[in-house]
Amino acid sequence: MGHNKYSGDLRAVTSYRAGAVEINIARHSGYCWGVDRAYEQTVATARIKEGPVFTFGPLIHNPQTIEKLKSDYGVDYISGPDELPDPKGSTVIIRTHGVPPGVAQEFIAKGAEVIDATCPYVRVTQNYAQLLHKQKYHVVIIGDPKHPEVISILAYAKGEGTVIQSLDDVDKIPHNKRRLGVVVQSTLILKKVNEIVNAMLAQAQEVRVFNTICYVTTERQEDAEHIAQQNDHVIVIGGKTSSNTKKLAIVAESFGAKAQLIESPEDIDFEKLKDAKRIGILAGASTPNWLIDQAKDTLIAHFSKVAAAV
Numbered sequence: 001m002g003h004n005k006y007s008g009d010l011r012a013v014t015s016y017r018a019g020a021v022e023i024n025i026a027r028h029s030g031y032c033w034g035v036d037r038a039y040e041q042t043v044a045t046a047r048i049k050e051g052p053v054f055t056f057g058p059l060i061h062n063p064q065t066i067e068k069l070k071s072d073y074g075v076d077y078i079s080g081p082d083e084l085p086d087p088k089g090s091t092v093i094i095r096t097h098g099v100p101p102g103v104a105q106e107f108i109a110k111g112a113e114v115i116d117a118t119c120p121y122v123r124v125t126q127n128y129a130q131l132l133h134k135q136k137y138h139v140v141i142i143g144d145p146k147h148p149e150v151i152s153i154l155a156y157a158k159g160e161g162t163v164i165q166s167l168d169d170v171d172k173i174p175h176n177k178r179r180l181g182v183v184v185q186s187t188l189i190l191k192k193v194n195e196i197v198n199a200m201l202a203q204a205q206e207v208r209v210f211n212t213i214c215y216v217t218t219e220r221q222e223d224a225e226h227i228a229q230q231n232d233h234v235i236v237i238g239g240k241t242s243s244n245t246k247k248l249a250i251v252a253e254s255f256g257a258k259a260q261l262i263e264s265p266e267d268i269d270f271e272k273l274k275d276a277k278r279i280g281i282l283a284g285a286s287t288p289n290w291l292i293d294q295a296k297d298t299l300i301a302h303f304s305k306v307a308a309a310v
């Protein structure tokens with residue numbers, strides 16, 4: 001059994017002991033509110049609909065969840081309206097990261113029913129981008145230009161904006177644009193955003209910023225700092241394409257812990273853990289709890305065996 005443990009700054013972790021090794025799971029791990037909502041909406045839809053249910057793009061960035069939706073509930077994903085085998089009677093669920101405006105209409109025009117599982121926080125960012133564009137700001141999105149969330153936000157600014165993800169990119173903003181309206185991908189690190197916004201101030205007359213980093217991201221990055229400071233090794237569980245999972249590993253390493261990013265317990269590199277005394281576990285916002293439990297159980301089984309062999 002694990003127990004809640006309070007350290008100096010009262011941040012709770014759940015701790016387990018296996019042989020000489022302590023395993024500490026961060027308080028904010030696993031599905032965030034937006035992902036949980038989208039998953040439950042999808043499962044409920046699959047249960048009540050007679051016709052086939054699809055998600056538009058993978059619902060979230062976690063391959064195990066996508067596989068489970070397919071094997072347990074028959075929900076597969078498609079990449080566009082033309083991939084719907086039999087649109088009439090089909091239901092399409094829009095993923096948490098959102099889609100450009102008009103996409104839902106394309107599915108409806110084919111005869112499918114659409115359920116929008118876009119996270120409400122992403123929806124707010126899309127609305128800000130739309131508003132800034134209407135108010136004649138040049139929209140700047142700080143984020144990964146290839147990420148579906150960023151693609152959808154840019155589309156709400158009618159595609160007329162600049163996506164930047166580093167200080168060097170600030171130069172990409174057209175120099176004749178004097179009024180900049182800024183929104184941020186939900187999973188970014190605030191410190192980095194601050195640096196980029198500061199650099200923008202040097203080239204514009206007005207910079208209007210909506211801090212659209214999701215509170216879930218902030219909470220988890222604070223946990224990552226704490227876990228990295230309290231443990232010599234950190235295991236980050238999550239999809240390799242999950243933006244917030246990758247950032248957790250970056251934050252943990254920046255605080256001096258050795259970090260491993262794994263998608264499932266089979267990926268754990270025990271060789272790298274052979275001197276570990278305290279192992280912290282972090283998990284991205286799209287990582288299911290059962291996967292965190294499996295990883296914890298695998299670690300406990302391994303270190304208990306090591307202790308028994310001594």
Ligand code: SF4
Nearest residue numbers: 032034119121186214
């Ligand atoms: S991390 Fe935040 S924005 Fe992203 S799905 Fe979760 S609650 Fe929504």
